[in-house]
Amino acid sequence: MINSTARLDDADDVDVAIAAARAGAEAVHARYGQRLSRMDKGAGDFATDADVAAEAAILDVIRAARPEDAVLGEEGGQHGAADAVRQWLVDPLCGTLNYAVGNMLVAVNVALRNGPAAAADPFSGEVFFTDGDTAWVRSDEGDSRLAPTAATRLVDMNLDPPFPGAPGFRAVDLLAHPGFVERFRPRVVSTTLALAWVAAGKRAAYVTDGGDLAGNLHFAAGIALCRAAGCVVTGVDGAPIGQGGEADQSGQGQVGRGLVAAADAETHSLLMSMIRSRG
Template identity: 75%
Template sequence: MTHSYARPDDADVAIAAARAGADVVRGMYGQRLARIDKGAGDFATPADVEAEETIIASIRAARPDDAVLGEEGGRQGPTAAREWLVDPLCGTLNYSVGTMLVAVNVALRNGAAAVADPFSGEVFFTDGETARVRHEGADAQLAPTSTTQLVDMNLDAPFPSAPGFRTVDLLAHPAFAEHFRPRVVSTTLALAWVASGKRAAYVTDGSALHDSVHFAAGIAVCRAAGCVVTGIDGDPIGQASRGLVAAADAETHGLLMSMIRGRGSGGTA
């Protein structure tokens, strides 16, 4: 879905900004970085802050009249119909302990988006209509598939939909073990992997994910690639939806929803 305020080259802006942030993240990797406490066990590092500043500078250079919402700095710039959502380092805990499973997310609300992997060099992106991956100067169309049977799950507490649903409960569901194999990446990079066929699906709980700086870019790429994306209740992603189920195809989505609904209705795992 392309916003009425989108421009043909917004994807280029998203890609450039995500790459700029990824360069910072990669360049600071392995350093002993201070933890900036954000409460409730969450934290940022100087890499998060510097990457966000670099991303915003890149967006500002190309789109000075647009608004920006960053995870670390909040809403910045003019009040505008066009707003960019920035998560400069998704997977901060992974990054802080030397695990190279992180993503840099940049999305124009309801428009172009890019998810950069700082360590593989891949940039997964959409212009709002199609989805591609850029790697080593070449672009390839994303082709989601459930062939891997790997399903990524966000198992982090809290569990806002408990006791009706907890992502962790899927692990004990006999049908899950029959059809899928779990993985835990702990970053929304997994959404880009669903779009590219590296994962069959991704499941997480939570609220207001559609306009989240963490999820907006990954959701946009998945949708443009043709994935099936809903909340854990099966409803379209929106302000009132809960959680996220992004699947490579309708069959995979249907299987996961049958397990989730079974838990929510009191079924046994």
């Protein structure tokens, strides 16, 4: 693996993902606590100048290392052909609302579609990454293999509206399920950093409502990490989700909507039984 000063000309894609996520995380960290400009996106959503700066830093890394690749960014949109064989999915600051109010629970997500991915925590300094086959976390102590476990019994949920799966299912419905409160304890981090935590054994599972995650740049890195770590990942309907959060192109039936990422099969099965009983 490369270090922060190494050239990226001949780097593997996983090295590019790590370097890009780190660059974005540095931009986010540098602007923390500053007065931020907000750019309204409608429906209560907004971006800040930290989002924009982080995406620019990520793009600089990708362009330098992979000038022919396309990039889809949360703030800048499509760069290069949308149907390019190689496309990077960039969420420069997941958890903007948290960040804007001084909460440090955020993530910087970079994923090559159907390939390596990285998610950086700007404040812990950790970078969670995968080459597509194995998943690791890089910290000051070095690299450690991610080992998911349900031991914490903590389940993160995305409770932000809208609820595209309603009335059939909403993640918030699990909070009222007697089986859930007997077995698990809910958490609401409001960032896909929670998916990295499932892969790392800091969370037992993560659940988000029934939207279509096909090509979704917010979830691509987290899904890739969970898959490579050995987690069980499906839609809230139990159907498979394609690689990198894309729609399944295998022709094997329906494509999963929403997301249930669990540390192990038992936890996934328990959550699915609760979801189905609420549907």
